[in-house]
Amino acid sequence: MTPPGGANVADEMRRLMPRDRWLIDLLGQHRVFTTEQINTLAFNNLHTARNRLILLNQRGFLARFRDAIRPGSQQWRWTLDLFGEVYLASRDDQPTPKFSTIRAKINKLAASPRLAHLINVNDLFVDLIGHARTTSGAALSQWWSEAACRNLTGDLIRPDGYGDWTEHGRRITFWFEQDQGTEKTHHVIGKLDGYDAFLRASGRRDAILFRLVSPRAEKAFRTRLAEHPAVAGGRLLVATTGGSQHHPAAAIWQPATTTQRVRLAELADHYPA
CATH class of the missing domain: 1.10.10.10 (Winged helix-like DNA-binding domain superfamily/Winged helix DNA-binding domain)
Structure with a gap:
């Protein structure tokens, strides 16, 4: 052309x-x-x-x-x-x-080779914006790309995106990790070490969302997730979902230390003390 x-x-x-x-x-x-x-x-x-x-x-x-x-x-x-x-x-x-x-x-x-991954990452944030267009009181006020995240986080963490979401009077800020099923579970769990270090260095309080490639992958991930010191010690709020067939604003997110799934905005009720 x-x-x-x-x-x-x-x-x-x-x-x-x-x-x-x-x-x-x-x-x-x-x-x-x-x-x-x-x-x-x-x-x-x-x-x-x-x-x-x-x-x-x-x-x-x-x-x-x-x-x-x-x-x-x-x-x-x-x-x-x-x-x-x-x-x-x-x-x-x-x-x-x-x-x-x-x-x-x-x-x-x-x-x-990362094109599908990028489209899947963008899909989560696009769906939130679409939901906000038709839902009173809902808004995605911040959406950072991976490159924009790196400007703040440096080499401590490499999230796929960052969002600031409000719905029904609750607000949650979060880092997003999209799993494509190409990494070993222990490698994905290992990312929490960086998030823990970043939290200590920055003083920020953000949720960390992992969207696994399937419910089976999520189950395998969660068997080790709650054992991580930063999660077990209450320093990090980590939530998971498996697959992308349900809307990200809906009750699909399961905090690491509970068995209940909640809406994205409701994760604000699960922040560590």
Whole structure:
């Protein structure tokens, strides 16, 4: 693909609607969304979402890719194209990116072995935003990407994301860990050492959410979770769920030291003393 022939970038940017700008900003932070995720984030009709995305693609703001699968077809994956990157660079007073650099970035993302993991991570936060759009008193007021988390946490922890969620008067801040079933259980448990060190260094009080690849994986994880000194000692609030078939705002989260599953916001009632 080449930039639209003769297109004036400034004129194209002035044609952007507020929703377009918001979506471009989100993609700048979180890199990739599926068509259905974008519909959940910003639209009320999948057909309308598709039409707008195709238009933004034709105008050079968004790029799309997907793998060939049989039978059926995979959802399009959307990321920023040249004009989307130029818009963000202009807004933030940064150097104008080169077309070749952006194409290499898109190709690298499309071929990344971590693409499915990134989409699954984004899915949790997208679902929360979608829930907040239709639920009075619910809000995801903060959503940090893995890169944004590292700006605060350094090398002590490497969460997949961070969220600040409020619903029905309860507020919970959390670090999110998405398990794809590629790591040994003891490696995943070992991440809690870093969270414990970070808590001691920062004084922060955030929940740590682990979404395991299946209920079976969650069960195996939990057999060792409650034995971790920082959990058993009441320093860390850790909650788990298995699989992604249920909504993340719902009662799917089980704190490490209980047998009850609660809503995400209700984890605020389980903070260590």
